[in-house]
Amino acid sequence: MMVTENIFSKRTAVEQVEEGIELAPKFNSYGLIPVVVTDINTGELLMHGYMNEQALRKTIVSGQMHYYSRSREVIWHKGSTSGFFQNVKELHIDDDQDAIWAKVEVLGGASCHVGYRTCFYRKIDYTDGNIGLIFTDKEKVFDPRVVYGDETNPTKL
Amino acid sequence: MMVTENIFSKRTAVEQVEEGIELAPKFNSYGLIPVVVTDINTGELLMHGYMNEQALRKTIVSGQMHYYSRSREVIWHKGSTSGFFQNVKELHIDDDQDAIWAKVEVLGGASCHVGYRTCFYRKIDYTDGNIGLIFTDKEKVFDPRVVYGDETNPTKL
Numbered sequence: 001m002m003v004t005e006n007i008f009s010k011r012t013a014v015e016q017v018e019e020g021i022e023l024a025p026k027f028n029s030y031g032l033i034p035v036v037v038t039d040i041n042t043g044e045l046l047m048h049g050y051m052n053e054q055a056l057r058k059t060i061v062s063g064q065m066h067y068y069s070r071s072r073e074v075i076w077h078k079g080s081t082s083g084f085f086q087n088v089k090e091l092h093i094d095d096d097q098d099a100i101w102a103k104v105e106v107l108g109g110a111s112c113h114v115g116y117r118t119c120f121y122r123k124i125d126y127t128d129g130n131i132g133l134i135f136t137d138k139e140k141v142f143d144p145r146v147v148y149g150d151e152t153n154p155t156k157l
Numbered sequence: 158m159m160v161t162e163n164i165f166s167k168r169t170a171v172e173q174v175e176e177g178i179e180l181a182p183k184f185n186s187y188g189l190i191p192v193v194v195t196d197i198n199t200g201e202l203l204m205h206g207y208m209n210e211q212a213l214r215k216t217i218v219s220g221q222m223h224y225y226s227r228s229r230e231v232i233w234h235k236g237s238t239s240g241f242f243q244n245v246k247e248l249h250i251d252d253d254q255d256a257i258w259a260k261v262e263v264l265g266g267a268s269c270h271v272g273y274r275t276c277f278y279r280k281i282d283y284t285d286g287n288i289g290l291i292f293t294d295k296e297k298v299f300d301p302r303v304v305y306g307d308e309t310n311p312t313k314l
Contacts, residue, residue, distance in 0.1 A: 007288045011314045018271050018312055021290045023281055026313075036193050036205055043200040045249075048193055048256035060283050091281040092202075093290065095271045096312035099205035114175050114252045124180055124248040126217050131164045133178045133250065155175055155253040156183075157168045 007057060011097075018095050026098040027053060032068055033100055037111065040089040040103040046111040047119040051100065063088050065104060071154045082147045084108035108142075113154060115140035115147075164214060168254075175252050183255040184210060189225055190257055194268065197246040197260040203268040204276040208257065220245050222261060228311045239304045241265035265299075270311060272297035272304075 009022035017024055027033050032050040039046055049067040051059065055075050058066040065086035069076040079085030086104040093100055112119040121137035166179035174181055184190050189207040196203055206224040208216065212232050215223040222243035226233040236242030243261040250257055269276040278294035 014310055014312050014314065017314065021279075021292075023288050023290055034191050034205060036202060038202065045193060045195065045258050048191060048251060048258075060281065060288065092277040092293070093279055093281060094205060094276040095269055095273070095278070099276075101202050101205075101277045112252055116252070119251040119256075120249040120258045121252070122178075122250055124217065124250060131180050131217065133180055135178075136249070153171055155171050157171065157174065 007060065008053070017097050023093065024097055025056065025093065025100070026096065028098070030070075032070075033098060035065075035067070035100040035102055037065070037086065037102045037104055040105050044118055045120050046086075046104070046106065046117075056100070059088060059102070060091065065102060069154060071156050072152070078111075079107065081151065082108070082110070082113075082142075084110050086111070110141040113144060113148065115142050115144045117141050164217065165210070174254050180250065181254055182213065182250065182257070183253065185255070187227075189227070190255060192222075192224070192257040192259055194222070194243065194259045194261055197262050201275055202277050203243075203261070203263065203274075213257070216245060216259070217248065222259060226311060228313050229309070235268075236264065238308065239265070239267070239270075239299075241267050243268070267298040270301060270305065272299050272301045274298050 009024040011017055011024045025033055031052045035049045035051055037046045052068040055066040055068045065078045065088060067076045067078060085107045088102055089105055090103040110117050116137050121135060122133040123136050125132050125134045166181040168174055168181045182190055188209045192206045192208055194203045209225040212223040212225045222235045224233045224235060242264045245259060246262055247260040267274055273294050278292060279290040280293050282289050282291045
């Protein structure tokens, strides 16, 4: 199927955006929209990423998650290196259409480049004025050195 | 309890950020970090918002969600107008510490300024090349005109 360029509507009124049935996403000044990704089966939050217009179009039309990598500055077909593709089961959009929620099925069971099942493997602990992180997920699903080899780590300081 | 200014660690190394137990959040060039908010009881995705450093600090120390409103350009104590406060039950952070996940209990049962329980009340429908939105949540929990009165709608075009 051809990916047409104009599957998104123009944003013309608050009521159209909030209460309408036209897809009129808002991309920020970098041309990006944030995406919340949960597992369709467990409901678990897997990751938080970004899409540009093209990545969102590709995701909708292909049925597999495509992101925009801010560190690598490219469209990124999730799974193309690791094999852990994310099949789109449902896509939702929020009230003002500036955030996407994707419910996905993960092929391979991991979504985090560090090796964990989810990117959110640490909890913020604040007790008696002391702050730190506690690991809630201790088992890596894969070894990132094996899966990604010499690829540059996308984490930036 | 006093909100100290320096509860966040400096980001010094990828390993510290990804595998460490120090909270070293990354704020973007606008000074913001995105926040995914789910209901602690149902697991439902309620909203996607942003915090600046001060909002994150206030959230951690007070135990109630504070956001940064990009449209109103102020720290926003969720519920201060509507009464629908969000009590923090758990805060998680992702691998590169540039996204927060908050599990909350909502007092009053609504998180969306349009009146729905969740901000994500519409699903993207793509069938035979046609695209549109389908309402998955049809019942408003409250009437925003009653709750917010003449306040400016935060949705921007």
